[in-house]
Amino acid sequence: MPQELRFRDCQRQDHDRCLAIFDGNTPEFFAFQEREAFERYLTKERLPYFVVEDGQGIIVACGGFVIERGEADLAWGMVERSVHGQGIGTFLFDQRLEAIRKTGASVLHMDTSQKSLGFYKRYGFRVEKETLNGYGPGLHRYDLCLNL
Numbered sequence: 101m102p103q104e105l106r107f108r109d110c111q112r113q114d115h116d117r118c119l120a121i122f123d124g125n126t127p128e129f130f131a132f133q134e135r136e137a138f139e140r141y142l143t144k145e146r147l148p149y150f151v152v153e154d155g156q157g158i159i160v161a162c163g164g165f166v167i168e169r170g171e172a173d174l175a176w177g178m179v180e181r182s183v184h185g186q187g188i189g190t191f192l193f194d195q196r197l198e199a200i201r202k203t204g205a206s207v208l209h210m211d212t213s214q215k216s217l218g219f220y221k222r223y224g225f226r227v228e229k230e231t232l233n234g235y236g237p238g239l240h241r242y243d244l245c246l247n248l
């Protein structure tokens with residue numbers, strides 16, 4: 101994992117960089133039609149959303165979560181395409197999981213494609229539902245759950 105990663109709250113001035121990370125991961129990890137939903141999510145008030153900066157202060161990842169009725173849902177986690185496989189996604193997930201645990205949530209839900217399914221299964225997530233082409237042609241959706 102790269103040294104000197106910093107996890108912090110996402111600010112309005114970070115939105116363009118988060119959208120650029122989304123764009124760099126499309127269409128392999130996100131469908132083009134999801135961009136508008138991600139833009140809307142970024143503008144919602146008071147939703148926990150974070151960025152990860154590298155040692156030079158460049159945002160290399162972002163992701164958040166939502167808490168409802170004592171359960172958490174991961175939301176819009178992504179890593180800059182050029183630094184995939186360097187442990188940044190693990191850092192982002194671990195930091196979000198720590199923040200979620202502080203809320204007292206008992207269950208963590210999320211959805212992902214087959215491209216990231218193995219990553220989350222390593223943490224003990226179980227597949228609750230599979231939807232072929234759920235995000236778009238060739239991009240299947242997996243609904244996952246982890247008891248905290």
